[in-house]
Amino acid sequence: MARIRLLALALLPGLLWAAEAPPAPPEEPTFLRNLFHIDQGPFQQVFRREPDTDAVILVGPQGNKFYAERHPKEVQWYSTDHLDIIRIPDPKPGPWQALGEVQDHKDFAGVHFAEPRWPSPRYVGEQVQLCQSLAEPSGALTQDELHGLVQVSTFLTSAHLGEDDNFGFNSTPKTALAPQGKGYCTTFALPVLAGHYHWRVEDRAGFDKMSFGQDVELKRLPIKVEVPTLDDPLAPHLYRLTLTDDSIPADSVRAVLELHLGNRQNAKRIVRLTGKVGELRYPQTLGHNISVTGILNFEDSDGQARTVKLADQILVATPPPPVVRAPAPEQPKKAIFSWWWLLGLLPVVFAMFWWRMRAPSRQVDVVEKSPERPEIQQQASENDGFLLDLSRPDDIDEKI
Secondary structure, X not given: OHHHHHHHHHHHHHHHHHHHOOOOOOOXXXXXXOEEEEOOOOEEEEEEEOOOOOOOEEEOOOOOEEOOOOOOOOOEEEEOOOEEEEEEOOOOOEEEEEEOOEEEEEEOOOOEEOOOEOOOOOEOOEEEEEEEEEEOOOOOXXXXXXXXXXXXXXXXXXXXXXXXXXXXXXXXXXXXOEEEOOEEEEEEEOOOOOEEEEEEEEEEEOOEXXXXXXXXXXXXXXXEEEXXXXXXXXXXEEEEEEEOOOOOOHHHOEEEEEEEEEOOEXXXXXXXXXXXXEEEEEOOEOOEOEEXXXXXXEEOOOOOEEEEEEEEEXXXXXXXXXXXXXXXXXXXXXXXXXXXXXXXXXXXXXXXXXXXXXXXXXXXXXXXXXXXXXXXXOOOHHHOOOOOEOOOHHHHHHHO
């Protein structure tokens, strides 16, 4: 009995808490979930789903359904693994519903792109930084979702005029701008051919697209680069810079060169001008070329600092002298004899032997000669029946 009392006392607090706890709210029926009302258009919202789930299905007031892959032409729909951005310019007023694993949905005003901050390049190969600001005023997207939605790229196309060097040039490859602060930026080198260009920036955020552009003229580099060919195998490699524009301060010119020696070995050198010429001399190895890349810094006539990516150059080494080899001593001619040719005769010998064995034996016809009978001559009557044998000469003598 005491044990039962102790057990009841132990369970009493839990029973009292359960009795005082508020009842759980009833689960909302499926047909009432994600209902919203549209009074007038345009309609544009972001629907956030569970990751890696199917796109939502919109059900209109009349029961008609809109799918990400199948909807009227005027409806714009951009879908990711967890977002659906939907824009309906003139929706039917009334109750709407979103079917699917919807977490929430918010009004979306799109992404606003500002005019790019265009740099002011003047020379070919100049390295410039291009930036563009953007904003998502509705705050419906997180920073990561915004970066995954936005794509910004830039490129230049030729607008060849007169004596421009870029005749026949089409366009540069597209360069993507990366997120930086509240905008997107990139640093890249301009084309190396002088002339007129049209510079474009293309923006995309879901189904929204925008583009900006401006015209720019690139002048020839005011510093000439030369890499003379070497004839003397003992002379060093030569990389020469010559200032061709008197409006450029010579003391502002500074080249940072990277010499690629091969076998993953590099050497860095800095070249400054003495007067209007600056030279780099580097020992050469016969038959071993050196590639050179570099950056050129200087101030233009307006005192503005310029950074130019120099065109790649090859320092060609003198080829090594040909190796003259002494002729090999003449070897005495060996007698042309080899027992291998006997092997070639074996089939012939075998064939002859086989033919002899297969040929039928020859039979010699023996003509049996009958013994000659002695010639018999007619005898006269007086011989008294004696036959004269002419084969015996002695008989002849007897009867005469």
